[in-house]
Amino acid sequence: xxxxxxxxxxxxxxxxxxxxxxxxxxxxxxxxxxxxxxxxxxxxxxxxxxxxxxxxxxxxxxxxxxxxxxxxxxxxxxxxxxxxxxxxxxxxxxxxxxxxxxxxxxxxxxxxxxxxxxxxxxxxxxxxxxxxxxxxxxxxxxxxxxxxxxxxxxxxxxxxxxxxxxxxxxxxxxxxxxxx
Numbered sequence: 001x002x003x004x005x006x007x008x009x010x011x012x013x014x015x016x017x018x019x020x021x022x023x024x025x026x027x028x029x030x031x032x033x034x035x036x037x038x039x040x041x042x043x044x045x046x047x048x049x050x051x052x053x054x055x056x057x058x059x060x061x062x063x064x065x066x067x068x069x070x071x072x073x074x075x076x077x078x079x080x081x082x083x084x085x086x087x088x089x090x091x092x093x094x095x096x097x098x099x100x101x102x103x104x105x106x107x108x109x110x111x112x113x114x115x116x117x118x119x120x121x122x123x124x125x126x127x128x129x130x131x132x133x134x135x136x137x138x139x140x141x142x143x144x145x146x147x148x149x150x151x152x153x154x155x156x157x158x159x160x161x162x163x164x165x166x167x168x169x170x171x172x173x174x175x176x177x178x179x180x
Contacts, residue, residue: 024129024142024157031060031146032127038093038118039104040111047093047118049146056089057153057175058146059168062120062130062139065098066106070141074161075110075117081165082114090145090172095120098138130157145171 025031031049038047052058061078063071078092085092092115096103100119107117120139125131132138143164145154154171156164 024155025144025152027152027155029152031144031150031152032124033150034121034124034127036095036118036121036124038116039107040116041113042104042108044104045116047116052091052093053146053148053150055091057091057148057172059085059090059092059143059172060128060146061092061094061141061143061164061168062125062128063094063096063098063141064132064135064138066096066102066117067099067110070159070161071096071098072110074141074164075106076112077161077165079110079112079114081169084169085115085172088169088172088176092116093118095124096139097121097125098132098135143168145175147175 033049035046035048038045049058063074065071075094082092094117096117097120103117103119107113111117125139130139130142132140140157141159141161142155142157144152145168147153153175154168156167
């Protein structure tokens with residue numbers, strides 16, 4: 001088990017240091033507020049960052065498109081870790097603009113009804129600096145942890161899904177430890 005954890009930590013370190021960074025908001029920046037249409041378990045609702053932050057930190061991850069190989073792998077991994085995020089008091093949400101018409105299906109099939117996925121609007125894409133240069137209007141793969149005060153506490157911007165889950169979970173745990 002320890003070897004597996006060490007390997008995961010090493011993989012996260014490699015992902016954050018060896019992968020060229022995409023544009024993203026820096027740690028300490030104020031996260032732009034947004035409200036968007038989201039779905040979880042096939043049910044639509046309005047997601048508000050401001051409301052979610054009242055409960056605790058928010059793990060906001062952007063991904064290019066529903067039902068693509070890397071995005072599916074990442075969704076499965078976030079779904080597997082969803083209970084750990086909840087245990088730490090964090091809200092988890094994914095945002096995408098790619099294959100947006102399939103978000104509802106994606107939350108059920110690939111996210112396993114464990115967390116919501118919402119629509120990344122052009123304003124949100126610009127505000128979080130997550131535009132995918134290769135595909136106009138889509139998002140790159142960037143994960144943020146936003147502290148209750150609305151500040152970015154962690155960011156990983158890398159197209160490889162490796163490291164996004166472990167990095168965000170470690171950041172949420174660190175925020176919780178600082179509260180004690």
